[in-house]
Every structure is written in structure tokens, then in C-alpha cells.
Amino acid sequence: MEVNLRQILEAEPIETSAPCRLDMGGTLDLSTFFFPLRHLSPCTFNIALDLRTRIRLRPHREGWVKVSSRGFESAEFPADAMPFRHPMGLIFATAAYFRASGVHIEINSSSPPRSALGGSSAAVVALITAFSRALEKAGIPILTRHKVALLAHALEQSVAGLPCGMQDQLAATFGGAHLWYWPGEAYGSVYRKKKILKKSDIKRMQRHFLLAYCGAPHDSADVNSTWVRQFMAGNFRCHWEEIIRLTQQFAFCLAEGEIEGACCALNAETRLRQEMTPEVLDDMGTVLASAAMQHGCGVRFTGAGGGGCIWALGEAHTLEQLARIWADLLSARPAASLLPFAIDSQGVL
Numbered sequence: 001m002e003v004n005l006r007q008i009l010e011a012e013p014i015e016t017s018a019p020c021r022l023d024m025g026g027t028l029d030l031s032t033f034f035f036p037l038r039h040l041s042p043c044t045f046n047i048a049l050d051l052r053t054r055i056r057l058r059p060h061r062e063g064w065v066k067v068s069s070r071g072f073e074s075a076e077f078p079a080d081a082m083p084f085r086h087p088m089g090l091i092f093a094t095a096a097y098f099r100a101s102g103v104h105i106e107i108n109s110s111s112p113p114r115s116a117l118g119g120s121s122a123a124v125v126a127l128i129t130a131f132s133r134a135l136e137k138a139g140i141p142i143l144t145r146h147k148v149a150l151l152a153h154a155l156e157q158s159v160a161g162l163p164c165g166m167q168d169q170l171a172a173t174f175g176g177a178h179l180w181y182w183p184g185e186a187y188g189s190v191y192r193k194k195k196i197l198k199k200s201d202i203k204r205m206q207r208h209f210l211l212a213y214c215g216a217p218h219d220s221a222d223v224n225s226t227w228v229r230q231f232m233a234g235n236f237r238c239h240w241e242e243i244i245r246l247t248q249q250f251a252f253c254l255a256e257g258e259i260e261g262a263c264c265a266l267n268a269e270t271r272l273r274q275e276m277t278p279e280v281l282d283d284m285g286t287v288l289a290s291a292a293m294q295h296g297c298g299v300r301f302t303g304a305g306g307g308g309c310i311w312a313l314g315e316a317h318t319l320e321q322l323a324r325i326w327a328d329l330l331s332a333r334p335a336a337s338l339l340p341f342a343i344d345s346q347g348v349l
Helices: 005-011 089-097 119-136 145-160 167-174 199-206 220-232 237-255 259-276 283-294 316-330
Strands: 014-024 043-059 064-069 075-078 103-109 177-181 192-197 209-213 298-301 309-313
Touching: 005 043, 005 103, 005 119, 014 119, 014 167, 043 119, 043 167, 043 237, 064 089, 089 103, 089 119, 089 145, 103 119, 119 145, 119 167, 145 167, 167 177, 177 237, 192 199, 192 237, 209 316, 220 259, 237 259, 259 298, 259 309, 283 298, 283 309, 283 316, 309 316
Parallel strands: 064 103
Antiparallel strands: 014 043, 043 103, 043 177, 064 075, 177 192, 209 309, 298 309
């Protein structure tokens, strides 16, 4: 069924948004890892942040698709010739999936570009939701959240040309704080969701987190590809088994309000990652992590590290002191800063 999206958007532009995330236990959401480790119940943990990526669909000249995003040069191509090997390739691929034409896609992210907070996945989740809401006006049933997450992951993996995890899409879609299990069942569920923080707990737990942007963009492909090569070669298998255990321990402690136990698990996981790939923390990240650990806090890079953001967990009064120390350290790099945020419980809107 061909739908004239341009005509729909002329009547009313569509606006959506989805949250970014901070995480622990990532990479275990790649099938390369969770199939052979399925007997250990591999899982990843993430918390959605109100640093939202916003999408606005507006009408554009017929036959063309334009994408505008902060931090990137605007790009415009014929609808039947949109490139997928492009800084905006994933956005164009999503537009192609929905047969978009005569559409201007505006992206406005609250998080720094390439900050390892899952911003690109949040953008695709929000974009899929926007297209689905536009098509609903033509009588096409709207996609469920589950289907939005699966489609966002499938599109990202198809453009990347290699295995991709799904935790970013799930955080963007469902929001909240969850432990995501990867059953490794070829014919069953792709994931299982376990809520770690109830809505009533979120406000109380907010004061136990601190987030900083290190001032340099990350390149997760290099770090992730190293982990995949190591794992495929049979190296560091015991590290990944321990990372599964630590992720489960962290989530249990956090759910029970045992901050000290959660910090210990967080730091142990970070050290294991550094043993496998020292470059997960750049110079600024190393200094911030050291300061956090010296003050009895847990600390971890977001995503696959190598730049981007660092987050800390600790008692509220300790984090207040750490925030001042981090702010002083971050002042040495112009683009670096603390990132105020709230935990997002809503997911894509």
C-alpha cells in the first residue's frame, strides 16, 4: 500500500522522542556472545536517561528526503538513491524501509554527538515511531513497542553489516532501569526484561548517579571489534563469564539499595574490560575513573568506551564531593562537562 507521507505531513508534522542510556554488561547482547554463553544467563543492564533524541517529520519537496541533525552537515538525496554508507546512512535506511519521499527529517539530540550514550539507536527508535504514527493516519496499525525495538535493531544491524546488540534500542523504547536477559533461543524470545527500579524508586535513586562527557567522541567499532575477535579466538572467555556474574550481582544490589555492593561489582567489571582493552578509557576517562574509585564510588564508561561518557555510582554525599572534583578535572578539556540528567521511566514518546 503506497502512502503519500508528504501529504500527511502537510496536514500536521509528526514529533517523537526517545531517551539515551547508561549501561553495564554491554556486548553480551551480541549473538556472538550470548549463544555460546547461554548456560550462564547472559544479560546487560541499562538505565534510560532524559537526555532525549527528538525527531520531527516535516514535508519536503516531492521525491527527495532531507536529514538535518545537530553536529552533522545536512544531507538531501532522491528517495530512490539514498546512501546507506553515509554519516546519516542509518537514518536514510530507516526512511527507505518506510518508502519515505517528500520528507524532511529533523533530529535534535540532547546528548553530545558520539558520546556513547546510545544516541543513534534512540534516533532510529524515535524515527520508526514517527513514521508509524504518520502511517496510522492512513489506516495502517501502529507498531507496538516490542516491534519498534526489533525493527530498529534489525535496521542498524543491516547497515552495520556485522552483529549489533539490542540493549540501546530496548532502553530507548521502554525507558526505566532494566536487566535484559539474552536467552540465546533461535526459535524463542530474543530478550527477557526484568525491571530493576520501580517508578517509586527512581526519584530516590537519582541522587546516587553522576554522568560526565569526557570531551572527545568515541569510536565503539574499534573496541567492539577487538572484543569480538578475542572472543572468537577463544581468548578472555573467563572474563566474559565473570562479567555476566558481575552484571547480575550489580543489578541485584541496585534493586536492594545496596550501593556499596553495586559499586564493587561495577568497578570489577570495569577492570576486566581494561584488562582486555586498555583503550576503553581515554586519558580523561582514566583520571575521572581513578578519582571515583579513590572516593569509594563505582565507575564505568558508557557503551564500548574509547571516549564519550563516564558514569559513577555512590552514596549521595560522596557524589556531591566527586561532582566538584570531576568538574575541576573536566575544565582542562574545552568540550568536556558534567551532564545533568534524570532517569527516564517513559521510553519513546
